[in-house]
Amino acid sequence: MISGQPRTHTQVPVNIGTSVMGLRYKDGIMLAADTAVAYGSMKKTKHAQRMAAISSDTAIACSGEMSDFQELLKIFREKHDGDVIENDGALFLKPTDYFNYLSRVQYQRRMKGDPLWNGSIIGGVRQDSGDVFLGMVDLYGTKVEGNFLLTGLAAHYCQVLMQNSWRADLTEAEARAIIEDCMKVMFYRDKKASDEIQITTITKDQGVKIHDPYRIQGEWNFQFFHDKTNEFWRPIRIYNN
Amino acid sequence: MDLENYTNVNIFKKVYEKREVSSIHNVVEQPHHLLKDNTQHAKGGFNPYVNNQGTTVAIAGKDFVLVAADTRISQGFNILSRDYSRTTKLTDQCVITSGGMVADIETLHKLLIAKVKTYQRQFKKTPTVESLAQLLGNTLYGRRFMPYYAFNLLCGIDQNGQGSVYGYDAIGSWDKLTYGVQGSGSELGAPILDNQFVGHNYLVKTLPDDVSVVEDTGKDIINSIAERDIYTGDQVEIVIVDKNGIRVKREPIRRD
Amino acid sequence: MSGTGFDYECSSLSPEGRIFQVEYAEKAVETSSTILGVRCKNGIVLGTEKIVLSKMMVAGTDKRVFSITTTTGSVVNGLTPDGKSLVYRGREEAVQYEKMFGIKIPIQVLAERLAMRTQMNTIYNGIRPYGTSIILAGNDHIKGLGLYMIEPSGQCFEYYGCASGRGKQLARNEIEKVNFREMSVDEAIPLIAKILLKAQEEMKDKKQELEISIISDTTGYKHKILDRVFVDQLTLKAQEEIENEQMEMA
Numbered sequence: 001m002i003s004g005q006p007r008t009h010t011q012v013p014v015n016i017g018t019s020v021m022g023l024r025y026k027d028g029i030m031l032a033a034d035t036a037v038a039y040g041s042m043k044k045t046k047h048a049q050r051m052a053a054i055s056s057d058t059a060i061a062c063s064g065e066m067s068d069f070q071e072l073l074k075i076f077r078e079k080h081d082g083d084v085i086e087n088d089g090a091l092f093l094k095p096t097d098y099f100n101y102l103s104r105v106q107y108q109r110r111m112k113g114d115p116l117w118n119g120s121i122i123g124g125v126r127q128d129s130g131d132v133f134l135g136m137v138d139l140y141g142t143k144v145e146g147n148f149l150l151t152g153l154a155a156h157y158c159q160v161l162m163q164n165s166w167r168a169d170l171t172e173a174e175a176r177a178i179i180e181d182c183m184k185v186m187f188y189r190d191k192k193a194s195d196e197i198q199i200t201t202i203t204k205d206q207g208v209k210i211h212d213p214y215r216i217q218g219e220w221n222f223q224f225f226h227d228k229t230n231e232f233w234r235p236i237r238i239y240n241n
Numbered sequence: 242m243d244l245e246n247y248t249n250v251n252i253f254k255k256v257y258e259k260r261e262v263s264s265i266h267n268v269v270e271q272p273h274h275l276l277k278d279n280t281q282h283a284k285g286g287f288n289p290y291v292n293n294q295g296t297t298v299a300i301a302g303k304d305f306v307l308v309a310a311d312t313r314i315s316q317g318f319n320i321l322s323r324d325y326s327r328t329t330k331l332t333d334q335c336v337i338t339s340g341g342m343v344a345d346i347e348t349l350h351k352l353l354i355a356k357v358k359t360y361q362r363q364f365k366k367t368p369t370v371e372s373l374a375q376l377l378g379n380t381l382y383g384r385r386f387m388p389y390y391a392f393n394l395l396c397g398i399d400q401n402g403q404g405s406v407y408g409y410d411a412i413g414s415w416d417k418l419t420y421g422v423q424g425s426g427s428e429l430g431a432p433i434l435d436n437q438f439v440g441h442n443y444l445v446k447t448l449p450d451d452v453s454v455v456e457d458t459g460k461d462i463i464n465s466i467a468e469r470d471i472y473t474g475d476q477v478e479i480v481i482v483d484k485n486g487i488r489v490k491r492e493p494i495r496r497d
Numbered sequence: 498m499s500g501t502g503f504d505y506e507c508s509s510l511s512p513e514g515r516i517f518q519v520e521y522a523e524k525a526v527e528t529s530s531t532i533l534g535v536r537c538k539n540g541i542v543l544g545t546e547k548i549v550l551s552k553m554m555v556a557g558t559d560k561r562v563f564s565i566t567t568t569t570g571s572v573v574n575g576l577t578p579d580g581k582s583l584v585y586r587g588r589e590e591a592v593q594y595e596k597m598f599g600i601k602i603p604i605q606v607l608a609e610r611l612a613m614r615t616q617m618n619t620i621y622n623g624i625r626p627y628g629t630s631i632i633l634a635g636n637d638h639i640k641g642l643g644l645y646m647i648e649p650s651g652q653c654f655e656y657y658g659c660a661s662g663r664g665k666q667l668a669r670n671e672i673e674k675v676n677f678r679e680m681s682v683d684e685a686i687p688l689i690a691k692i693l694l695k696a697q698e699e700m701k702d703k704k705q706e707l708e709i710s711i712i713s714d715t716t717g718y719k720h721k722i723l724d725r726v727f728v729d730q731l732t733l734k735a736q737e738e739i740e741n742e743q744m745e746m747a
Binding site (some may be wrong): 103113114138140141142144145155157 | 286287289291293314316319322325342343344347348370387
């Protein structure tokens with residue numbers, strides 16, 4: 001850093017998590033992300049968790065800079081715990097409140113010129129009324145709500161896939177199948193994506209449930225690949241001079 | 242074995258050698274730069290502004306004012322939402338409608354609502370449209386050096402019961418108008434409005450004072466813009482302000 | 498002992514080596530409601546009794562049991578606003594500690610810091626000592642469970658069982674009689690309710706309320722203030738039992 005000059009390294013993302021997805025289904029919300037974190041084009045970690053519960057009925061999944069994701073979680077934890085101890089353990093903020101709060105935090109940071117470089121999807125099901133909420137906030141503080149939401153490259157690759165297969169009455173298994181389908185596409189096309197994915201479900205009965213990560217099976221055994229490889233295949237030659 | 246065919250390295254080599262050193266002048270602006278993820282920004286660069294596009298039209302009548310706006314917001318070539326409302330109620334007789342950056346628009350609208358409330362508490366009356374027009378101008382100019390990326394139309398019924406529209410640029414330059422159009426489709430919308438509501442080219446000038454006629458025109462204008470502007474579409478939201486208050490309705494338009 | 502000029506401020510000791518202002522603060526504690534905390538086999542119970550000041554006061558307003566962090570509870574007596582101020586200070590300390598060191602504040606550190614704060618108030622001119630005693634209970638990853646009491650002088654000790662307030666002597670005797678350390682929290686709660694009610698025997702005819710909170714393995718070592726309905730039922734049951742005991746004695 002040049003002394004006297006403003007700090008700029010926070011304006012470039014370094015450790016990047018790729019796209020996250022979220023969708024409504026019959027019982028609530030399903031959030032999904034893969035577990036890879038990229039450092040440039042190197043996969044720095046293949047087993048990172050990019051989603052978290054921020055209260056008993058709200059969860060967040062983040063793409064983008066992972067240190068900023070951790071900072072966000074810290075901000076949320078402080079807010080949540082502070083509210084809980086001041087209200088004698090009562091659930092205070094609702095999913096929509098956390099959504100609006102996140103949007104203000106992001107907007108504040110963009111005004112500072114030091115944004116939290118994340119695309120975040122927040123999902124929640126209110127425990128009292130059963131209201132289902134799904135929203136997305138970007139690094140400018142833009143709020144978007146929808147039945148299914150995608151950040152990053154998935155917004156390009158999976159939009160149509162989601163559009164065509166989403167229904168309001170999806171069962172958990174169907175929702176999971178859609179997510180896996182999308183994740184497979186991402187794994188094939190996005191160099192920063194991995195085939196290990198993790199899903200969080202939020203339902204009225206069970207609240208936030210972060211499932212264990214698992215691998216989706218990719219299909220590579222196409223004749224096309226064999227042919228292509230064989231075309232360029234040459235025996236190793238050793239030069240002696 | 243023919244060494245030339247041994248690997249395909251040479252193919253690449255040729256391509257590499259032939260490539261011209263690009264200069265500022267022969268760089269063609271790629272539309273795909275918009276497709277890039279936010280994480281692709283050049284080093285040291287955070288651009289705090291983004292244009293979420295969208296179009297809004299406002300037309301003042303004798304005793305009403307009508308807003309017709311689309312509900313699409315985009316980021317690059319991506320549609321973020323198809324049912325975003327870009328019009329906010331400020332008082333019973335006044336609404337604000339904006340195009341530009343959604344985060345800034347929402348912040349601005351929220352701030353104005355707060356200011357209206359403060360005004361009501363302080364003076365025990367609701368601010369007039371004229372007052373709000375001046376207030377909005379000052380609010381925007383107050384952020385002269387980091388402007389709200391919002392292009393606004395303030396629409397309401399004035400103290401004489403007449404409809405009025407105030408148009409603004411992002412840094413608070415403003416004027417009273419009889420109609421206005423803002424946002425990504427403003428260039429497409431402006432001439433239609435000029436033609437329909439000033440009609441300099443017509444011998445017989447018909448200024449409609451019927452809400453339903455204006456409503457149809459408003460809808461048609463947004464529809465027409467949606468035909469050519471890719472950032473405008475999905476739904477048209479009609480907001481009518483008259484002495485009875487504010488009415489809102491929506492209609493679907495082309496979604497592609 | 499008073500009237501010799503040594504009791505107006507706490508910046509000087511009396512010839513007998515006492516600081517009267519601190520003793521007056523202790524008086525404020527001694528005449529107020531009983532608070533107590535006991536260490537059990539699987540957790541800690543905090544409790545207090547209080548007289549309902551006015552029939553028109555909304556139930557639950559006069560709070561004396563507070564959370565400082567999610568895993569730290571406290572109960573205060575004496576001048577409750579002083580107690581609250583100390584609790585808020587504790588919350589700030591806890592947040593600041595966690596920000597700096599990345600771990601939850603150990604209960605001992607928290608108690609020590611609040612004690613130092615209390616002590617500060619006994620040496621500076623222009624401020625008065627806290628007229629409150631605070632019992633802290635918590636669980637941390639270093640020493641596990643911990644129960645501390647801070648008195649107006651700044652004195653701070655760790656306890657297996659402690660009490661303060663008007664029924665302090667009785668409560669201490671009762672706590673010593675029962676072997677709480679071999680008892681689970683759930684078993685201890687009714688006994689605690691009884692002790693608290695006994696400790697305010699002379700105020701029996703006035704309407705009384707209890708506040709009880711626990712930290713135990715069943716709450717995941719989180720501080721949990723027991724809900725009003727449950728505690729009210731507990732109070733009624735305890736009252737009945739006390740009456741039965743007295744009938745038998747008579």
